[in-house]
Amino acid sequence: MAPLNQAETTDQSAPTGQGDEAVICFDQVSKSFGDQQVLRDLSFDVTSGRTLAIMGPSGSGKSVTLRHIIGLMKPDSGRVLIEGQEVAALSSKEIAKLRIRMGYVFQEGALINWLNVGENVALPLRENSDLPDSEISDRVQEKLEMVKVPDAWNKMPAEISGGMKKRIGIARALITEPEIILYDEPNAGLDPEIARAINQIIRELGETLDVTSIVVEHRIECIKAVADEVLFLHEGGALIQTDPASFFASEHPRLKRFFGTDTP
Template identity: 50%
Template sequence: MIEMRSVVKSFGNQAVLNGVDLFVPAGSSFAVMGPSGTGKSVLLKHLIGLLRPDEGQVIVSGRSVPDLSREELRGLRRDMGYLFQFGALINWLNVEDNIALPLRETTNMPEPEIKERVASVLEMVRLEGADQKFPSEISGGMQKRVGLARALVTQPNIILYDEPEAGLDPGMSIAISELIRRLQAEYGMTSVIVTHSSDCASIAADRMAIFDGGQFVVEGVPEEVLHSDHPRARAFFGARST
């Protein structure tokens, strides 16, 4: 379960989060859309403890994130996966070593078990046989799936996606969105997805919201939000279609 209660965050004189309330039940997926530069990624950074709120509460899996010790925060992060916007793969490591990195850095898992776990997540994202390739040798869509495999390798209960469709062509964007939905359905992960793609939100999310002016201005199932008469929703989707 993920919850934010009246969260406020400012940088200097700029209020980025202005009394944000969010509730994502365990095992469900929630998509966040909205204009660029409005603070959507700042939301994710609060959930994983990279930023602290000025006011309000951030609760993940029953724990108050800002109140966790450094060791407790490390434990929380082991239960969370994070897919970065452009995969954030390390160019000089092959696919296997990129995916294995979180296990080697944060656990004492024996190497044979690490290799077994890597093979398992490669199968989940349908990249069997790509383990010895380097990032420069695979397509953007494959790089994104490697990033997803790395996020999954610690077997998290929660996964955060920062623009999973970024840099992909429309067909691959839909394929990644369908993969996110399949993983959520099969493994019961709780997911928060920041996206600029209405297709991604429609396919991957149980519920979604438009974030603008530091708050969620429209929230509901994707069909409701995408066809909302709310002025900010109409302005956002209208601007994207012109």
């Protein structure tokens, strides 16, 4: 049985902890809120062009982990490195620069209610680039088509369904054509057909544009479709980080309990 809080890596091509090519690296990160410790010496890394799926029970710290990567949260101890740069040590200017290169699909959608869909999707470019309006418009339309809502531009967030909001959130995360994309449950609330289309987008971005991604996800079929590796969070640490086939074949009692396969 693998020791808890220590990643068990069976994929030799993906070193855990301090790989030189790591685009995203967590080095013994701990984070507490009051007396609740959420992350406990969490170490893992994601190398260039790979997609890591993070699984774990509700409240295990998956969204907290992603928030550390975009600099919305700082570790109490340990380091989060992006291409070797420690996020917590960056100035606010450097953080802004980093965020242009990163897309974040928020779990809760996080659209701005008083902006229409097109303006919501355009926002990261309006705030962080000096691209001309015509170029921004072209890109917005392209991304809306990518997530299968080509006619949504003029709708207000209050007028669209939850699944559509989710897709608009993905379009907004892709608008700067980022090299790193963090998806927090991108398929939650989507019907299976749209979920497959979103999985396809995630996979294509990884394969053709060499985007490095983390996908927080519960659905096994989604993980099998998009992930190169899976990490399971347990008691604040990485219980296991391995390829999907080994992950789903694991006999680890904690995983069997999670999937409900521990009882006949």
